[in-house]
Amino acid sequence: MARFLANRWISLALVAALIVLPGLILPSSYYFRVGALVFISALAVIGLNLLLGFAGQVSLGHAGFVGIGAYAVAILPARFDVPVLLAVPAGMVLSALVAFVIGRPILRLKGHFLAVATLGFGVLVAMVLANEVGWTGGPDGMSVKRLEIFGERIRQPRDWYWISGTLLLIGMAIAQNLLASPTGRALRALHDSEIAARVAGVDVARIKVTVFVISAVYASVAGSCLALLNGHVTPDAAGFLQSVEMVTMVVLGGMGSLFGSIIGAAFLVILPQALTLFHEYEHLMLGILIILIMIFLRDGIVPTLHRLLMERRS
């Protein structure tokens, strides 16, 4: 099973199955919407996992990039008549540029200092989005033009389920490719020991900025998808709580596990929906579950289960 999961094609096929099979049986657009939200979050979380789980660099402001992606598809079509399909790559370029410019100085910091600096970035984006009323509609947000392909308006959750599922699959494949490349090995070296990586000839500063930019682009695409799915954006998309939720998804699913990113996202998106059964106690239940997972599955859901499976084998 372990070797089975390690094979790139097989784990991709597994993700594809997880997208396609529920897609065939889900009964209503509510389920499709929840599914689409899982895939969109998972996409952003995979990006963050590259940074946090593989390169070992903390970011508490990643929702800032989600916000940039979301508002790119909101503002560009509404104020500059840019076609929606062009606004998505525009958001990606913008996020990449921002990540590149701030990445260089910020990623020199380590540990808590890096956490605080990225946190500051996220809060800054949320503040700009909330305050530039003329551009962003302020704290109440603005509506987003629907995506049109061949004259068809794409707004059904079912359509977005398949679109975001496809994007997730592509994102997963790119991330796997990256990890199998020399850059990926340099990333893991960085995670284990920065000094050792430097000694081994890894350009640490460049690698850090590269992965920061990549993870920002993932978040940006996720943000654009979210905005187009909802047809409305508010600055909470870039808020601090959102950043924290993303980090929680990475840690719950398992740092350094791409598959874990999907599980972590699925867990935190689906569970609050299921827990409404408990009405007033839903937050309590959610908290208890997360604490229990952190105690008993300390490395995150996927890596721990993976290890248990291996131990039983041997």
Added chain:
Amino acid sequence: MMKTFTGIAASLALLGASAANAQDIKIGAVLSVTGPASFLGEPEEKTLKMYVDEINAKGGVKGKKLQLVVYDDGGDANKARTFATRLIEEDKVVAMVGGTTTGTSMAMGPAFDDAQVPFISLAGAVVIVEPVKKYVFKTPHTDRMACEKIFEDMKKRGFTKIGMISGTDGFGKSMRDECVKVNAKFGIEILGEETYGPRDTDMTPQLTNLRAKAGMQAVINPGFGQGPAIVTRNYKQLGINLPLYQSHGVASKQFIELAGEAANGVRLPAAALLVADILPDSDPQKPVALAYKKKFEEATKQPVSTFGGHAYDGLMILVGAIERAGGADSKKIRDEIEKTKGFMGTAGIFNMSATDHMGLELSAFKMLEIKNGNWALAD
């Protein structure tokens, strides 16, 4: 992993199926019961539950019991949208009363409009019903009305040149924007404008700036939370003698406590509910406001808030519409909501129409003056 997923899917499915009698009329509510807007969402939830229970105890609507489905969005527009979809698709509600903040209401609006399910929002901003969306209504006054009420009072007192200091929070900013849209209509000129952040603790510099403008006759302060209380105190400390107008955003006893002595003489527009006790007996709003206030305070042991009142208004408008529609047909209910005429709610008299999905007039606001640390009617 697949097992967890199917497990969760199964429990979700169960959730949908568990709900009671097919004969019941299901109404939904997505409210911000927790999170930063909980001070709005909590009284709304309590009010809805309390009155749905009361209506059911009296035999329901047209012999059918109401069933209320409440979801908490925590103030997050994205979650609100998901719950809205769930209400429509899974719970199959006939209508919804909810949407605590403007952000969540705007996010949910299109979902209800698409599904042709009536949605009565409890949030303030005018953009919710302007331009009119066929299935979206709202019950609270708008910030534009608050501006108009204040300007009307200023005009009556002969003030034409004023200063404005506003908070940069959502409420303050939205109201400020509405005020600068309507001031010209009342022949009022805004000589100077200042702003402050929601967490600022001293507004003396801004007020000193405003004071320096020649010919100023009054000052208006759109804002929310503690900011306006600090403005009021600084205003007094600086010895500015011009009349100060606050917004309906601070129409709570807490504001008077925070601002202390300095609050005396401040004028602000507010819903009749706050001053139900001192309304003249001739006021047609008095019985409704008093009855709601009494019931809410007895049941919750908390002072009444206008926000819960908006939920009461929304629920009663909906119940009236269901009665007139004679059943649980969403489209008919929508038509009847739009035909609501002369309904006396806690916020005033509602007269909805095809072009006005709120239906309140300026008279719904009362101009109050704070005297000796208590509310008094100004006119």
